[in-house]
Structure formats: C-alpha cells, structure tokens
Amino acid sequence: MRNLWIFINRYNAFFFFIIFFCIGIILTVKNNAYQRSVTVNSTNQVVGDVYNNLNVFKKYLNLGSVNDSLAAENAKLRTEILAIKNVDTTKDVVVKDTSGIPQYQFVPARVIKNSITLRNNIITINKGKADGIVSGMPVISPVKGVVGYIHDVSEHLATIKSLLHKDTYISVSIKKNNAVGSLIWGVGNTDFRKAYIKDIPNHFKINLKDTVVTSGFSSFPAGIPVGIVSNTGIATGGNFMTIEINLLNDFSSLQYVYVIKDKFAQEQKDLEAKIPNEQ
Amino acid sequence: MNSKLIIVNIVRWFILLLTQILLLRNLSFYNLATPFVYILFLLLLPFRIPNLLLYLVAFITGLTLDAFYDTLGVHVSACIALAFVRVLFISVTVNRDNFDEPDPTLGNMGFKWFILYSSLCIITHHIVLFFLETFRLTEFSYTLLRCLLSSVFTLFIVVLIEFVFYNRKMR
CATH class of the missing domain: 1.20.5 (Single alpha-helices involved in coiled-coils or other helix-helix interfaces)
Structure with missing residues (x-):
C-alpha cells in the first residue's frame, strides 16, 4: 500500500x-x-x-412462424378485398357554379348492363329514384364524352337511352366557331365509334380534327367534349350539312358514368312552357 | 517575494485572458490560423508550483476560456494536456531540487530553451484543441494544417511578448 x-x-x-x-x-x-x-x-x-x-x-x-403469419395475413386481406369489391364506392360529386349555387351535381353510377350492337342501345346503371335520378337527366362519361339521357327509373336502378339510340338527339357545337348542330347516331352506319352531326348551316367552315363539344342548348352543360370531326364531305343537298365525328367516348368499355342533376332544369322547363306555342 | 509572485501571476492572468477574449477571439486568418496567446500564462507559472495546483489553475483557465468561446470542455482538455507537457519538459530539462530562477521566462532561461519549451507546449495544446473541436478524423489533414499554422502564429506572438517585456536580463 x-x-x-x-x-x-x-x-x-x-x-x-x-x-x-x-x-x-x-x-x-x-x-x-x-x-x-x-x-x-x-x-x-x-x-x-x-x-x-x-x-x-x-x-x-423465425422463418417458419413468419411464413405462417404472412399466410394468415394474406387470407385476411383476400377476404377484405372481396368485401370491398361488393361495396359500392361511388359517391356524389358536386360542381360549384361561379355564382355560388351549384347548378350541376354529378352523381357517379356504375354501369351494370350495356350494349353497343343493337340499333337502339340501352344502358343500365345502379342508381335510381333513391339517389334523386329522374327521367331525362343527361349522362356523361367520367373521362370525356356524352353517354345519353336517363330513360326510365326504378327505386335503385335506372336505364339510359344511350347515344347509340335512334331517339337520342344532343345539341352540340363546333368548338372553334360555335356552329350548332344535333348529334345523332345510326343514320348511315352502326359503328359505335362514329356519330353524325346534322343541321349545321352550310356557311360554316369546318375542318378535320375540329373539336365538337356540347352546346348547352340541350340539358347537357355546355363545353363537354364529344368528339373530333373525321369527315366533312357528306353531301345532303340542302342548306345544312352533315359531318361525321369520331366519338371520344368508348361505349364498349364503359364502367362508370356521371348522371348530371341540373338544379334549374325544372325551372327552365316551367319558364319555357309559358311561351305560347305558335305552331 | 512569494506574495509578489502570486500577484504578478494574477495580474498576468487577467491581462492575458482579457486580451484573448476581447481582442484575439476576433482575429483569424482565413479560419486557418487563430492565436491562443492566453496559454502564455500557463507557460510562465513559477517552477515551484505544485502539480495539483498547476492542474487546477490550468483547469480554471480553460474553463474561463470555454465560457467565452461556448465550447465547454475543449479548452479545459487542451490546457490540461499543456500542463502535462509542461511538467514533463521541466522535469527533464531543469534540475528539480535547486531552481536558479523563480519562473521560466525568456530572460531567465535563454532563447533556445524557451523556444523549445513554448513550442512543445503550444503544439500539444493546439493539437488537442483543434482535434477536440473537429472531433473526427475525416478532415485530418485540414485540421492538422490549422493546428500547425495556429501554433506558429501563437508562438510568434508569445515570443514577441517575451522579447518586449522580459528581456532585461538577456542584455
């Protein structure tokens, strides 16, 4: 020490x-x-x-137990996926007007039956009276293009008079010069990718690849793209011409559509009904 | 005699630390050479100071500097390292039993001895200081360069001060 x-x-x-x-x-x-x-x-x-x-x-x-737990998780997820697939995920979408009042309300719906090969094609969707759908409402495709009008409604389902139907007329215009005509299908052919615009005054100059949009004169909101002009040379011999367009909307692969509720539709109809019919 | 030594050292402590904190802290060449002249106080402590007291004084000096440099512990470690080198060097070069002179100034010990003594102490101090400040070896060469340049700078100022104030006996 x-x-x-x-x-x-x-x-x-x-x-x-x-x-x-x-x-x-x-x-x-x-x-x-x-x-x-x-x-x-x-x-x-x-x-x-x-x-x-x-x-x-x-x-x-730990590999063995990890494998087991993964398999169990997979099984659970698969059941959940099945459950989700059967649930309707479509929800309402509201489009606001600049005036603050939403004029148009978009109701998404799933197409549950569709046909394109007949002369008069009808589409069935999974929304009906319960969702506020009434006859005559316009229907558009979520991507682009018009689909048609609501034809008949039941409690939970509705049928759409598709554009591919002889009674369907939609007012459209050429985007660049606002020449108005009406969109029809099935006059000359039954190709679901093509449609015709009738009654465009002859003096409008229309070129290939011009965009066609809804005019807003029918119950569709204005400015929804409909198609591209593909042929202007169809002679009719009158003061009006007919042009051929390629539809933007592919009817063969339609999965979801938007039904457009117009808040002012009834008002407009009532107002216009007051005008005395002179014909 | 003894009380005079104590007073001289206390006055020196204040002057050198004030100079360091107020003036030299703002002095630096391209962040490469920074003088730390306050260690001159530790260099000039009397020969007869007990080791424990030397370490305590070095500790307190370092702590004071750290307080002003906001680097608590860095200057303390550097000063302790300096004190150790100082004890070693003095025990090797000076006869411990009968010191001729009270304190190791340039005038008392001669130019050669003082240069060797102060440069060893300064380099040790600076190496510890800069490497603790950097605290990693990735910028080794840069830190070493800073060490050497600062050491030269500090040594230059220390010798200059010595020549100005303590050269009477040399003549």
Whole structure:
C-alpha cells in the first residue's frame, strides 16, 4: 500500500493529467451538441451493426412462424378485398357554379348492363329514384364524352337511352366557331365509334380534327367534349350539312358514368312552357 | 517575494485572458490560423508550483476560456494536456531540487530553451484543441494544417511578448 502510494506520488503529474483530461473530455462531449452527436452517432452505428449481424441469424430461426403469419395475413386481406369489391364506392360529386349555387351535381353510377350492337342501345346503371335520378337527366362519361339521357327509373336502378339510340338527339357545337348542330347516331352506319352531326348551316367552315363539344342548348352543360370531326364531305343537298365525328367516348368499355342533376332544369322547363306555342 | 509572485501571476492572468477574449477571439486568418496567446500564462507559472495546483489553475483557465468561446470542455482538455507537457519538459530539462530562477521566462532561461519549451507546449495544446473541436478524423489533414499554422502564429506572438517585456536580463 505504501509502495503504491509512493508510486502514485512519484508520477502524480501523469495521474493528475489522466484525471483532469478525462474531466475535460467528458465536459466536451456532455455539453457540446455537435461533439455529442458525433459520439452518440458513432456508438449507435457500432451498436446497430452488431444488432444487424445478430438479426441475420435470428431471421432464419423465425422463418417458419413468419411464413405462417404472412399466410394468415394474406387470407385476411383476400377476404377484405372481396368485401370491398361488393361495396359500392361511388359517391356524389358536386360542381360549384361561379355564382355560388351549384347548378350541376354529378352523381357517379356504375354501369351494370350495356350494349353497343343493337340499333337502339340501352344502358343500365345502379342508381335510381333513391339517389334523386329522374327521367331525362343527361349522362356523361367520367373521362370525356356524352353517354345519353336517363330513360326510365326504378327505386335503385335506372336505364339510359344511350347515344347509340335512334331517339337520342344532343345539341352540340363546333368548338372553334360555335356552329350548332344535333348529334345523332345510326343514320348511315352502326359503328359505335362514329356519330353524325346534322343541321349545321352550310356557311360554316369546318375542318378535320375540329373539336365538337356540347352546346348547352340541350340539358347537357355546355363545353363537354364529344368528339373530333373525321369527315366533312357528306353531301345532303340542302342548306345544312352533315359531318361525321369520331366519338371520344368508348361505349364498349364503359364502367362508370356521371348522371348530371341540373338544379334549374325544372325551372327552365316551367319558364319555357309559358311561351305560347305558335305552331 | 512569494506574495509578489502570486500577484504578478494574477495580474498576468487577467491581462492575458482579457486580451484573448476581447481582442484575439476576433482575429483569424482565413479560419486557418487563430492565436491562443492566453496559454502564455500557463507557460510562465513559477517552477515551484505544485502539480495539483498547476492542474487546477490550468483547469480554471480553460474553463474561463470555454465560457467565452461556448465550447465547454475543449479548452479545459487542451490546457490540461499543456500542463502535462509542461511538467514533463521541466522535469527533464531543469534540475528539480535547486531552481536558479523563480519562473521560466525568456530572460531567465535563454532563447533556445524557451523556444523549445513554448513550442512543445503550444503544439500539444493546439493539437488537442483543434482535434477536440473537429472531433473526427475525416478532415485530418485540414485540421492538422490549422493546428500547425495556429501554433506558429501563437508562438510568434508569445515570443514577441517575451522579447518586449522580459528581456532585461538577456542584455
């Protein structure tokens, strides 16, 4: 003990140095954010590496139970997917008018029956009276293009008189010069990708690839794209010409449609009914 | 004699630390060379000072500097390292039993001895200081360059001060 004390006393400079230097280092690391972060980070790295290497081995030991739990999870997810598929995810969408009153309300609906090969094609959708659908409402496709008018409604379903129907007329205009005509289908052919615009006055100059939009004169909102002009050279021999367009809307792959509720439709109808019919 | 030594050292402590904190803290060449002249106080402590007292004084000096530099612990460690080198160097070069002179100034010990003594202490101090400040070895060469340039700068100022104030006996 005495010898130890002598030894320490003889080299006291060194021991003092060790003690004080350690205090200094501890102070540095404890009180300076940067130095602490460096220290802690490097220790974390070392610790993390050790744990990583350990985990590599642990993983193999747990493979069996992990497999089982994954299989169970898969089964659960599959059941959930089936449940979701049967739920109707379509919700109402409201389009705001600039005047603050939403004139048009879009009701999404799923097509549950569709035909394109007949002369008069009818589409059935999964929304009906319960969703506020009434006969005569316009229907458009979610991507682009018009679909037709609501023909008949039941409590939860509705039928659409598709554009591909002999009674369907939709007022359209050429976007560039607002030449108005009416869109019909099936006069000359029964190709579901093509339709005709009748009754466009002869003096309008119409080129190929002109865009055709709804005019707003029928119950469709104005400006919905309908198709692209594909042929202007159909002679009719009168003051009006007929042009052929390619429809933007693909009727063969129709999955969802929007039924458009016009808030002012009834008002407009009532107002126009007051005009005395002179014919 | 003894009380005079104490007073001289206390006055020196205040002057050097004030100079360091108020003036030299703002002095730096391209962030490469920064003088730390306050360690001149530690260099000039009397030969007969006990080791424990030397370390305590070094500790307090470092702590004061750290308080003003916002680097708690960095200057403390550097000063402690300097004190250790100082003890080693003095025990090797000077006869411990009968010191001729009270304190290791340039005038008392001669130019050669003082340059060797102060440059060793300064380099040790600066190496500890800068590496603790950087705290990583990725910028090793840059830190080392800063160390050496600062050491040269500090040594230059220390020797300059010594020549101005303590050269009477040399003549």
